[in-house]
Amino acid sequence: MNLKQSKKLLEVLAACYWVLAATVYLVAGQQFHYTAVTSDALSATTTVGELVDGMTITQRVIAPAEFLTGFDLMAATYGRSNSGTLHAALVNDAGEAIAAQDVDIATLPESKYFTIPLDDMVEVQAGEPLTLTLTTTGCTPGNAVTIYCGDTIVAGRFDIVQSISEADRYTVNGVPGTGRLCIKINGIRVLTFYRDYWLIIGGAFTALALLCLHWWRGAKAGHNNPLVAVCMLFTRYGFLIRQLVSRDFKAKYKRSVLGMAWSFLNPLLTMSVQYVVFSALFKSDVPNYPVYLLSGIVFFNFFSEAVSMGMTSITGNASLIKKVYMPKYIYPVSRILSSLVNFALAIIPLLLVMLITGTAFTPALLLLIFDMLCLLGFVTGMSLLLTTAMTFFQDTQFLWGVVSMMWMYLTPLFYPESIIPAQFLTVYHMNPMYQYITFARICIIDGVSPEPMAYLWCILSSLVVLGLGILTFKRHQDKFVLYL
Amino acid sequence: METMIEVKDVSMRFRMANDRISSIKEYAIARLRGKLKYNEFEALKHVSFDVKRGEVMGLIGHNGAGKSTLLKVISGILKPTEGSVIVRGNVAPMLELGSGFDFDMTGRENIFLNGAILGYSEEFLKSKYDEIVAFSEIGPFIDMPLRNYSSGMVARLAFSVATVVVPEVLIVDEVLAVGDAEFQEKSRRRMMELMSGGTTVLFVSHDIEQIREMCSRVVWLENGMVRKAGASDEICHLYKENN
Numbered sequence: 001m002n003l004k005q006s007k008k009l010l011e012v013l014a015a016c017y018w019v020l021a022a023t024v025y026l027v028a029g030q031q032f033h034y035t036a037v038t039s040d041a042l043s044a045t046t047t048v049g050e051l052v053d054g055m056t057i058t059q060r061v062i063a064p065a066e067f068l069t070g071f072d073l074m075a076a077t078y079g080r081s082n083s084g085t086l087h088a089a090l091v092n093d094a095g096e097a098i099a100a101q102d103v104d105i106a107t108l109p110e111s112k113y114f115t116i117p118l119d120d121m122v123e124v125q126a127g128e129p130l131t132l133t134l135t136t137t138g139c140t141p142g143n144a145v146t147i148y149c150g151d152t153i154v155a156g157r158f159d160i161v162q163s164i165s166e167a168d169r170y171t172v173n174g175v176p177g178t179g180r181l182c183i184k185i186n187g188i189r190v191l192t193f194y195r196d197y198w199l200i201i202g203g204a205f206t207a208l209a210l211l212c213l214h215w216w217r218g219a220k221a222g223h224n225n226p227l228v229a230v231c232m233l234f235t236r237y238g239f240l241i242r243q244l245v246s247r248d249f250k251a252k253y254k255r256s257v258l259g260m261a262w263s264f265l266n267p268l269l270t271m272s273v274q275y276v277v278f279s280a281l282f283k284s285d286v287p288n289y290p291v292y293l294l295s296g297i298v299f300f301n302f303f304s305e306a307v308s309m310g311m312t313s314i315t316g317n318a319s320l321i322k323k324v325y326m327p328k329y330i331y332p333v334s335r336i337l338s339s340l341v342n343f344a345l346a347i348i349p350l351l352l353v354m355l356i357t358g359t360a361f362t363p364a365l366l367l368l369i370f371d372m373l374c375l376l377g378f379v380t381g382m383s384l385l386l387t388t389a390m391t392f393f394q395d396t397q398f399l400w401g402v403v404s405m406m407w408m409y410l411t412p413l414f415y416p417e418s419i420i421p422a423q424f425l426t427v428y429h430m431n432p433m434y435q436y437i438t439f440a441r442i443c444i445i446d447g448v449s450p451e452p453m454a455y456l457w458c459i460l461s462s463l464v465v466l467g468l469g470i471l472t473f474k475r476h477q478d479k480f481v482l483y484l
Numbered sequence: 485m486e487t488m489i490e491v492k493d494v495s496m497r498f499r500m501a502n503d504r505i506s507s508i509k510e511y512a513i514a515r516l517r518g519k520l521k522y523n524e525f526e527a528l529k530h531v532s533f534d535v536k537r538g539e540v541m542g543l544i545g546h547n548g549a550g551k552s553t554l555l556k557v558i559s560g561i562l563k564p565t566e567g568s569v570i571v572r573g574n575v576a577p578m579l580e581l582g583s584g585f586d587f588d589m590t591g592r593e594n595i596f597l598n599g600a601i602l603g604y605s606e607e608f609l610k611s612k613y614d615e616i617v618a619f620s621e622i623g624p625f626i627d628m629p630l631r632n633y634s635s636g637m638v639a640r641l642a643f644s645v646a647t648v649v650v651p652e653v654l655i656v657d658e659v660l661a662v663g664d665a666e667f668q669e670k671s672r673r674r675m676m677e678l679m680s681g682g683t684t685v686l687f688v689s690h691d692i693e694q695i696r697e698m699c700s701r702v703v704w705l706e707n708g709m710v711r712k713a714g715a716s717d718e719i720c721h722l723y724k725e726n727n
Contacts, residue, residue, distance in 0.1 A: 239600050239605060239606040240600040240601065240603075242600075243596055243597045243600040243601075244597075244600075246593075247584075247586055247589065247593075247597055250586075250588065250589055250593070251586065251588060254588045255588075319583070320583055320584050320601065321561070322556075322561065323561070323579050323580040323583050324561070324577070324579075324580075324583045324584070324601055324602070325559050325560035325561050325577065326601070326603070393507055393508045393511065394507060395507045395508050395509070478563040481561060481562060482498060482499075482562075
């Protein structure tokens with residue numbers, strides 16, 4: 001191994017690490033300081049009746065976080081335009097007024113949650129019970145709104161009746177009603193994460209640096225280790241890998257008229273078809289549906305293409321493996337890199353559709369680098385696992401065909417996440433592809449950084465699968481040639 | 485003198501399942517029935533020898549004696565079950581010509597692809613590119629896809645790429661003479677040049693006369709074991725008598 005070249009490479013990698021860490025810190029900014037939380041509401045089934053002057057409605061609520069920013073409320077206008085003012089007041093159990101906010105009734109939409117921000121953020125105790133009081137001025141029968149209430153939650157396609165204690169029900173002039181008001185309290189939670197950010201980044205860097213130093217010593221003594229493998233990949237085998245990638249690429253589009261253009265036409269056409277088919281079903285639930293669709297398709301396609309290419313990398317190169325010596329990992333790595341080139345090309349139509357739909361280009365797009373790196377690690381791990389399995393059992397590719405289809409349906413590509421029944425959500429969120437795709441969509445569509453937890457999930461799932469893949473591959477690679 | 489190839493007590497065993505199992509179902513059934521038996525086949529048994537710098541070492545033996553397996557072990561393609569192999573310096577194993585040729589790519593692209601697979605650096609290939617094309621006598625066809633080549637042209641191109649390098653250790657499975665009579669003569673000369681230019685060579689052939697002519701020492705393999713090793717004339721003589 002060329003030590004000088006490798007040293008340079010390590011320096012470049014270290015610089016990339018710090019640049020990425022700084023980018024994430026700068027772009028993510030507020031998302032790392034605070035996280036927005038909202039209390040849950042029941043589903044709207046009925047109303048409390050016209051809210052006119054002299055009527056007082058109260059509802060017990062729980063503060064979802066230590067800072068309250070406002071509340072969401074679902075009103076019914078009876079299909080007419082009303083006027084007047086709605087007074088909302090929050091009082092704690094000690095009887096102290098915490099916040100008060102007036103709302104122009106004319107602004108309330110029909111049967112939709114409407115966010116009413118507090119003029120000033122107030123500090124409370126998270127989990128503290130509060131009483132919300134609603135009164136009006138200038139409202140008479142025929143010129144008033146009403147508030148939705150309910151006593152069920154939706155679980156899948158069913159409504160489940162909740163038992164609500166008397167204290168939790170709303171009251172009208174002191175008389176308890178049948179359910180709870182459709183009101184969500186918004187708050188923000190202060191995260192301690194940002195204070196520890198550089199500590200975590202620095203700690204991880206020190207750990208990595210120590211590991212590299214350990215490997216460096218090993219490499220000097222002539223041992224083989226991941227550091228040597230990575231350095232060789234860039235130095236000695238760089239030329240070979242470039243040749244293999246360009247071969248894969250040429251082989252893919254040989255004798256096709258449009259050639260490389262297919263790399264971005266393909267996702268674009270898939271998106272168009274799915275847009276036509278599903279827009280009637282899901283469009284209203286998903287803001288910016290075309291970008292939602294295309295981002296899902298592009299990310300998932302990279303995953304499924306890279307894994308299936310990587311899976312056949314050993315069996316497909318049998319004639320080479322039996323006749324020429326080169327490190328076995330070259331084969332899956334070159335296949336994954338050629339999929340990565342495709343992925344990069346598929347990003348172009350995504351940017352195009354973002355332009356057309358008027359999606360804002362925000363600095364949050366830089367965070368996609370982190371997301372893509374995690375996805376790359378995950379894909380590499382999966383490929384290494386499957387190509388090992390594939391060498392010993394040819395069934396793997398058929399099994400993978402079914403599994404990848406299932407995986408596609410389990411990931412929200414063309415449908416909104418909200419159609420998944422609440423009780424399955426915990427399991428549903430464990431899908432790493434869900435994590436990577438949701439991460440990307442938050443950056444692209446919402447233009448903000450995901451929560452710190454999303455970063456943690458992405459990096460953990462990526463590292464675990466990559467580690468498993470490397471270990472499995474390493475353990476069995478000497479036997480591959482005997483099974484080809 | 486410096487030892488370039490050191491083969492120390494190398495054994496190579498293959499496990500041959502009673503029926504080659506390649507599906508999970510078959511594996512599970514065989515395992516459950518307790519029928520997962522393997523027949524062991526020992527292709528190499530405790531083979532030891534070494535090759536010194538500049539030496540041309542011949543390897544002879546019948547079909548199935550383990551010659552090709554031994555070459556693969558030395559090239560690093562197979563990992564020995566027991567023992568170890570140490571090879572010093574850069575090795576050019578010529579077990580097959582044109583590894584990785586892609587018939588949809590042009591001759592030029594294939595020179596770089598095949599060269600990269602053989603471990604050449606980019607600078608080296610660029611500097612030797614003209615020489616490769618000239619030697620192969622492909623001419624203007626070099627920018628055509630390989631599928632339009634005659635088989636002789638493919639073989640000539642492959643030979644030209646493989647022999648452009650002057651390695652420290654050369655491992656050859658049969659002398660590669662390809663193409664028509666004229667090119668065969670040319671390629672034989674190139675091989676001789678390569679093998680006599682002070683390079684360390686490990687050379688397998690069935691042509692005993694060629695071995696006697698080329699090699700200084702010979703290892704005679706039989707049933708995976710070293711039957712005899714020693715000076716070329718002596719071993720070749722013995723080998724001939726036994727056949």
